Amino acid sequence: MAPKSSTPASANVARTLWKAYSDDTPDRLKFIDAFLFFLMLSGIAQFLYCVLVTNYPFNAFLAGFASTVGQFVLTASMRSQVNPENKNEFKDVSPERAFGDFALGSIILHFFVYNFLG
Amino acid sequence: MLRLRSLLFLAVSLLTCLYARSSTGDSVLVIVEPNKQDNYSLFFDGLKEQGYELTFRAPKAEGPLVVEYDVPSFSHVIILASETKNFAKDVTPQSLVQVLGKKTNLIIALSSKQTSLSSLAAEFSLILPPPGTPLVSYFPEREEPPQVVPVSVQANSVVSSNIKPVWFSGVPHSIGNNPMVVPILRAPAESFASETDGGSPDALVDAAERGGEGLWAGSQLGLVTGFQTLDNSRVTFVGGADLFSDEFAQKEISKDIPSGNVAFARDVVAWTFQETNILRIESTTHHHVNQTEPSEQYTTNDELVYTAYISKYEPKTSIWAPCSDIKDLQLEFTMLDPHIRTALLPVSGNPGKYSATFRAPYRHGVFKFVIDYKRRGFTYLKSSTTVPVVPPRHDGYPRFLSAAWPYYTGAISTSIGFFLFSALWLAGDSREKKAKGHKAE
Numbered sequence: 001m002a003p004k005s006s007t008p009a010s011a012n013v014a015r016t017l018w019k020a021y022s023d024d025t026p027d028r029l030k031f032i033d034a035f036l037f038f039l040m041l042s043g044i045a046q047f048l049y050c051v052l053v054t055n056y057p058f059n060a061f062l063a064g065f066a067s068t069v070g071q072f073v074l075t076a077s078m079r080s081q082v083n084p085e086n087k088n089e090f091k092d093v094s095p096e097r098a099f100g101d102f103a104l105g106s107i108i109l110h111f112f113v114y115n116f117l118g
Numbered sequence: 119m120l121r122l123r124s125l126l127f128l129a130v131s132l133l134t135c136l137y138a139r140s141s142t143g144d145s146v147l148v149i150v151e152p153n154k155q156d157n158y159s160l161f162f163d164g165l166k167e168q169g170y171e172l173t174f175r176a177p178k179a180e181g182p183l184v185v186e187y188d189v190p191s192f193s194h195v196i197i198l199a200s201e202t203k204n205f206a207k208d209v210t211p212q213s214l215v216q217v218l219g220k221k222t223n224l225i226i227a228l229s230s231k232q233t234s235l236s237s238l239a240a241e242f243s244l245i246l247p248p249p250g251t252p253l254v255s256y257f258p259e260r261e262e263p264p265q266v267v268p269v270s271v272q273a274n275s276v277v278s279s280n281i282k283p284v285w286f287s288g289v290p291h292s293i294g295n296n297p298m299v300v301p302i303l304r305a306p307a308e309s310f311a312s313e314t315d316g317g318s319p320d321a322l323v324d325a326a327e328r329g330g331e332g333l334w335a336g337s338q339l340g341l342v343t344g345f346q347t348l349d350n351s352r353v354t355f356v357g358g359a360d361l362f363s364d365e366f367a368q369k370e371i372s373k374d375i376p377s378g379n380v381a382f383a384r385d386v387v388a389w390t391f392q393e394t395n396i397l398r399i400e401s402t403t404h405h406h407v408n409q410t411e412p413s414e415q416y417t418t419n420d421e422l423v424y425t426a427y428i429s430k431y432e433p434k435t436s437i438w439a440p441c442s443d444i445k446d447l448q449l450e451f452t453m454l455d456p457h458i459r460t461a462l463l464p465v466s467g468n469p470g471k472y473s474a475t476f477r478a479p480y481r482h483g484v485f486k487f488v489i490d491y492k493r494r495g496f497t498y499l500k501s502s503t504t505v506p507v508v509p510p511r512h513d514g515y516p517r518f519l520s521a522a523w524p525y526y527t528g529a530i531s532t533s534i535g536f537f538l539f540s541a542l543w544l545a546g547d548s549r550e551k552k553a554k555g556h557k558a559e
Contacts (some may be wrong), residue, residue: 028543028546028550031539031542031543031546032539032543035535035539038535039532039535042528042531042532043528045524045528046524046525046528049524049525054521056519056521056522057519057521057522057525060519060522060525060526061522061525063525063529064524064525064526064528064529065525065528067528067529067532067533068528068532071532071535071536075539095547099540099543099544099547102540103540106536106540110529110532110533110536113529113532114529117525117526117529118515118517118522
C-alpha cells in the first residue's frame, strides 16, 4: 500500500476519525446519528433562509427552527441514554424508558411547534 | 316720463328675475328711516316679488325686535339706515352678531358718517377709512359729481357675469386677510377715498401711514363685501345705501343702457339670503368594501368605503337637488392628525353621490371620517363620523403565508422524520430482542 504521507495531515486526521467512528459505533447509534444529521441540515437550511431571504413570518421561523433544535436535543439525549458505554451513568434508565421519554417529549414539542407555526 | 321709465324698469326687473326663494325663510326686517323709505321702492318691490315678507321699522322705533328671548324674530335683516347715529336699544353690534350666530343673514349699509355699526364692520376684517372720507373718482368723465362713481362688475361666485356697471356712492373699505371674507364688488382702479364729506385730511394721512401707503386707493378697495360665518349665515356690508336706491337704478350708465344696479342688488340679496351657492350634506355612510351595512368597528388594514350625498339648493324651484359638481372634495381619516387624506370623487351615474375607498392605517384607535369643505362664497360643509379601529384578533392575522413555506416544510419534515425514526427504532428493537432471545437459548 502506498504510504499516505503525501496527503496533508488534516485529511489524515479526518480519515482516521471517520474510520474509527464507522468501525466502533454500533448500527443503532449510527441510525440515531443519521437522524441527528438530517435534523441539523434542516435547521441550517431554515436559518439560512431566514437570514438571507426574509424573516417575515418570524413566528414561523421560530417554530420551524425550534422544531429541529428541540428534536435534535431530545434525540441526542436518547442517544446518550441508550449508548451501552454509558450504562453506569444511567443505571435506572432502561433503553425502553429512554425511548418512552424521547417519544413523549417529541409529541409535546410538535404540539407546541404547530401551535406557534401559525 | 319718469313714471313711464320707472314702470319700464319694474317690468324689466320682473322679467329678468324669476321667482326665487330663500332656503332659510322669507321674513325680512328692513330698518330704514321712514322719510327715506320711498327712495328704495324699486328694491323693496323686487324683494316682495321674490316672495319675501318685508317688515319696515324706523331705526329708533322700539319694535319689532330683532331678537327676542334669544330667538331671532326674522330670517333676514336689512339695515339701510346708514346715516343714523343712534339706533334703538336692541340694534347694537353685539345683538347683530348674536343674531348672526342664530342663522340670520344681514345686509348692512355703511356711510361716511360714523354710527354705532361702523365698529361692526371692523369685526369682519373690513377696514373703514376715517369718517367723512367717501369714495371719489374723477374718471370716467361724467356729469355726475365725483362721489357718484360707475363701477364695473367682475364676475365671481356671487354675481353673474353679464351685469352692467353699477352706480355707487359711499365709503370704500380695505379688506383684511380673513379667509371667510367674500369680496363681491371692488372699487375701480382710479378711485380713492377723499375727505370730501367733511373729513379731515390729516386723519386720512395718519390712517394711510399706519396702514401702509395706498391703503385707501385703487382696486384693492372693496365696495360690497360679504362674509360667511362658521354657522353658514351670511352678512354683506355695502359701502353706501344708494346702491339700492331708485335714482341709481334708473340712471343710465351710458347712452340708452340702464345701469346694472337692479340686477346687482338682486344677486347680492340672493347670495346673502341663502338662495344661491347653498350646499348641504344629505347623509354619509361607511362600510367594508364588500358589504353594504356599516360595521360597529373596523380592523386595521381593512378596506373601507365612505360615501357622502351632497345636494344643492335650487332657488327657482325651492328644492334641494343632488349636485355632482364639486370637484375638490376631500375626506380625512383622522385620529388627532389626519392619517389618510384622500379625494372624495363624484360617482358617475349617481347624482350627488361622492365615494372614496381606502385602506385603514396600521394604527388602531378611535378615528373620525371628516369632511371639512370651505370655499369662498359657498356654504361650509362639515361632517364628522367617529368609528373605532381595533387591532386584529388573535386569529385574525393572515395564515399559511407563501413566504413561510421553508418553515412549514422544516417543521413537517421533522415530525415525519420523528415518526419514521421511532417506527424503525422499535422495529430494530424487536429484531434485536428476537436475536438476543435466540442467542440466549
